Amino acid sequence: MTPSPGSPGAVEAFATPPAPTPYLRVDVPRLVANVGRVAARAAAAGVALRPHAKTHKCAEVARLQVAAGAVGLTVATIGEAEAFADAGVDDLFVAYPLWLTDAAAERVRRLAGRVRLAIGGDSVEAVTRAARLLHGSGVELVVEVDSGHHRSGTEPGQAGTVARAAVDGGMPVRGVFTFPGHSYAPDALGSAAEDEAVALATAGRSLRAAGVEPVVVSGGSTPSLAGSLAGPAGPAHDAVTELRPGVYVFGDAQQWELGTTGPDDIALTCVTTVVSHAGGRLVLDAGSKSLGADRAGYATGWGRLPAYPDARVVLLSEHHAVVDLAGAALPPLGSRLEVVPNHVCNAVNLAEVLWADPADAAGVPEPWPVVARGRNG
Amino acid sequence: MTPSPGSPGAVEAFATPPAPTPYLRVDVPRLVANVGRVAARAAAAGVALRPHAKTHKCAEVARLQVAAGAVGLTVATIGEAEAFADAGVDDLFVAYPLWLTDAAAERVRRLAGRVRLAIGGDSVEAVTRAARLLHGSGVELVVEVDSGHHRSGTEPGQAGTVARAAVDGGMPVRGVFTFPGHSYAPDALGSAAEDEAVALATAGRSLRAAGVEPVVVSGGSTPSLAGSLAGPAGPAHDAVTELRPGVYVFGDAQQWELGTTGPDDIALTCVTTVVSHAGGRLVLDAGSKSLGADRAGYATGWGRLPAYPDARVVLLSEHHAVVDLAGAALPPLGSRLEVVPNHVCNAVNLAEVLWADPADAAGVPEPWPVVARGRNG
Numbered sequence: 100m101t102p103s104p105g106s107p108g109a110v111e112a113f114a115t116p117p118a119p120t121p122y123l124r125v126d127v128p129r130l131v132a133n134v135g136r137v138a139a140r141a142a143a144a145g146v147a148l149r150p151h152a153k154t155h156k157c158a159e160v161a162r163l164q165v166a167a168g169a170v171g172l173t174v175a176t177i178g179e180a181e182a183f184a185d186a187g188v189d190d191l192f193v194a195y196p197l198w199l200t201d202a203a204a205e206r207v208r209r210l211a212g213r214v215r216l217a218i219g220g221d222s223v224e225a226v227t228r229a230a231r232l233l234h235g236s237g238v239e240l241v242v243e244v245d246s247g248h249h250r251s252g253t254e255p256g257q258a259g260t261v262a263r264a265a266v267d268g269g270m271p272v273r274g275v276f277t278f279p280g281h282s283y284a285p286d287a288l289g290s291a292a293e294d295e296a297v298a299l300a301t302a303g304r305s306l307r308a309a310g311v312e313p314v315v316v317s318g319g320s321t322p323s324l325a326g327s328l329a330g331p332a333g334p335a336h337d338a339v340t341e342l343r344p345g346v347y348v349f350g351d352a353q354q355w356e357l358g359t360t361g362p363d364d365i366a367l368t369c370v371t372t373v374v375s376h377a378g379g380r381l382v383l384d385a386g387s388k389s390l391g392a393d394r395a396g397y398a399t400g401w402g403r404l405p406a407y408p409d410a411r412v413v414l415l416s417e418h419h420a421v422v423d424l425a426g427a428a429l430p431p432l433g434s435r436l437e438v439v440p441n442h443v444c445n446a447v448n449l450a451e452v453l454w455a456d457p458a459d460a461a462g463v464p465e466p467w468p469v470v471a472r473g474r475n476g
Numbered sequence: 477m478t479p480s481p482g483s484p485g486a487v488e489a490f491a492t493p494p495a496p497t498p499y500l501r502v503d504v505p506r507l508v509a510n511v512g513r514v515a516a517r518a519a520a521a522g523v524a525l526r527p528h529a530k531t532h533k534c535a536e537v538a539r540l541q542v543a544a545g546a547v548g549l550t551v552a553t554i555g556e557a558e559a560f561a562d563a564g565v566d567d568l569f570v571a572y573p574l575w576l577t578d579a580a581a582e583r584v585r586r587l588a589g590r591v592r593l594a595i596g597g598d599s600v601e602a603v604t605r606a607a608r609l610l611h612g613s614g615v616e617l618v619v620e621v622d623s624g625h626h627r628s629g630t631e632p633g634q635a636g637t638v639a640r641a642a643v644d645g646g647m648p649v650r651g652v653f654t655f656p657g658h659s660y661a662p663d664a665l666g667s668a669a670e671d672e673a674v675a676l677a678t679a680g681r682s683l684r685a686a687g688v689e690p691v692v693v694s695g696g697s698t699p700s701l702a703g704s705l706a707g708p709a710g711p712a713h714d715a716v717t718e719l720r721p722g723v724y725v726f727g728d729a730q731q732w733e734l735g736t737t738g739p740d741d742i743a744l745t746c747v748t749t750v751v752s753h754a755g756g757r758l759v760l761d762a763g764s765k766s767l768g769a770d771r772a773g774y775a776t777g778w779g780r781l782p783a784y785p786d787a788r789v790v791l792l793s794e795h796h797a798v799v800d801l802a803g804a805a806l807p808p809l810g811s812r813l814e815v816v817p818n819h820v821c822n823a824v825n826l827a828e829v830l831w832a833d834p835a836d837a838a839g840v841p842e843p844w845p846v847v848a849r850g851r852n853g
Binding site (some may be wrong): 116118119120121122153175176177178195196197198200202203221222224225245249250251252253254280372373374375376377378380382384385387388389391392393394414416417418419421432433442444445448449450451473475476 | 493495496497498499530552553554555572573574575577579580598599601602622626627628629630631657749750751752753754755757759761762764765766768769770771791793794795796798809810819821822825826827828850852853
């Protein structure tokens with residue numbers, strides 16, 4: 100489990116590195132396989148796929164998803180929606196309870212003139228305001244409900260009240276959505292998927308009782324997707340018409356540790372250089388400014404190394420990762436090693452480009468601009 | 477301690493917001509005061525100040541520091557050095573144990589043709605290589621030693637061996653440096669400053685024993701600076717000729733919780749909007765993609781709110797911060813609230829610009845580009 104330096108995957112990502120380390124490398128064959136596998140499972144289950152683009156923020160990945168049958172993309176912000184509209188995606192859902200200023204409403208109106216657009220909302224006050232500011236724009240509302248993550252989202256039984264306020268204000272309602280973020284915990288996958296199904300079913304009944312038919316019932320984090328698409332008739336299938344996973348395109352150390360992906364399917368790594376052996380430690384030139392500082396309560400470190408599955412990143416600062424190799428011999432100074440970030444969405448958001456390997460049949464790496472990087476508002 | 481919304485500082489950062497929330501706001505009078513106060517203390521102590529620019533990554537802040545008497549700037553990467561050379565800073569120290577590829581050495585050589593330049597090194601192998609690749613360039617070495625943080629840096633007693641290797645390879649040696657990162661812990665300030673002083677004194681003796689005179693003895697994180705500059709004759713003064721604090725320009729929630737700064741001196745905040753009251757919670761539109769995901773072991777949450785000192789950010793995802801207001805009334809949906817990031821260096825590295833308030837006598841906010849953002853290699 101601890102290959103010596105020089106073994107495949109241990110050191111050389113590219114024969115000639117395309118950029119100074121640390122940089123992010125995308126394994127294109129794995130990415131394509133991940134995109135295709137989830138698209139096929141969704142199709143087999145009869146569920147629409149609207150992947151969350153916050154993970155990759157890349158036009159190239161968006162085009163792969165759409166080509167594989169995605170009905171459109173999910174984004175988190177108006178800025179991300181603008182970036183993907185510019186990239187040619189024509190059906191976007193801002194899965195966020197927006198509070199629209201006048202300036203934000205004007206941006207949403209302009210977008211709605213270019214693409215099919217829906218936004219989230221979780222309160223009568225916010226959707227009444229949105230209905231007024233977006234009147235006649237064609238922008239649809241999807242009501243957010245809380246399925247147990249306890250972040251945003253109204254109680255499922257109140258979804259109809261929120262939907263009714265939108266309709267009364269002249270805003271069309273597409274349906275309901277939830278994010279079962281509490282699925283990001285060991286052994287929570289099954290129960291979170293069940294919570295999600297119950298919440299969405301309750302929300303759907305609430306809309307119908309308010310006289311609003313939910314056309315779309317949208318759920319699915321990457322972990323709950325693993326649960327809901329595990330078999331031909333997983334628990335959440337009956338409840339949802341649409342799934343919005345994000346992380347599945349690349350995977351990350353969180354998913355590896357949750358067991359929803361394995362190291363052989365992970366399609367994004369940070370390529371680093373061994374810069375120090377001080378005190379017998381392995382010190383890499385990647386840190387929180389390239390990997391992100393994410394560390395969930397269940398995480399065993401600040402990232403994982405495919406070439407050293409037993410190793411852990413035990414200390415992370417802005418430009419240093421100290422690795423405990425679990426007894427393996429230190430790779431030489433100057434070696435290049437790949438690290439899987441804990442949370443790939445935040446690692447991607449630190450980079451200007453992802454280096455696609457290979458980008459073409461000739462095997463030449465190509466920079467994929469992270470076009471929606473930093474588009475937080 | 478829980479001002480009502482609408483009280484000064486609670487809601488309106490700018491009368492007319494310069495950008496969609498979340499955005500980073502710099503309180504220029506506080507920034508200027510922080511820069512001046514530390515410069516004055518260093519001058520009074522007879523210690524050179526070479527602030528670490530990784531915190532701000534901004535030409536405008538660099539110019540304030542140089543104008544206040546900084547002898548030059550510290551950076552972490554070659555890319556940061558290039559950015560600050562472009563910004564007109566003419567004396568730079570890359571405080572990092574670089575492993576030079578041929579391409580990296582060529583960049584360092586080009587830089588050395590434009591500015592006075594030093595780089596770090598902590599092993600005979602790396603500095604021998606650097607001496608060979610940089611021969612005749614004038615680039616100086618500063619030997620990194622470990623003072624207890626156990627990241628990079630040779631043992632202080634071995635510093636002379638590393639320095640000797642550089643000199644024998646034809647590379648001039650400026651001195652020694654350390655980063656007492658273990659000062660980032662409650663009650664560790666005094667002991668870390670003491671460790672730092674001992675390590676640097678040992679390293680200096682080691683250089684002299686190897687026949688190399690250390691002209692510069694460089695130390696100082698922002699917490700250990702608080703210790704070493706606490707009085708006119710703090711414990712580290714005798715050991716160092718130069719200090720390299722970074723965070724002091726802005727402060728952050730880590731420093732607030734460590735007690736090295738107070739909320740009234742914090743000069744950078746993330747301006748956010750209240751987007752949801754779901755479940756009676758306060759949900760803001762800032763998350764790990766604007767604040768950073770940093771949370772040290774001693775931190776009480778994912779950020780602090782100056783207007784609500786008793787509040788804590790209890791849940792952070794990419795675009796949501798859920799705040800426990802400790803019993804205060806919820807500010808209305810659409811209110812703007814300022815959040816102090818836990819670790820300002822990583823928050824700044826997420827942004828394209830900082831909004832300086834006020835940038836001029838007319839009080840007009842001005843965007844300061846984060847010119848070294850993402851320059852990790």
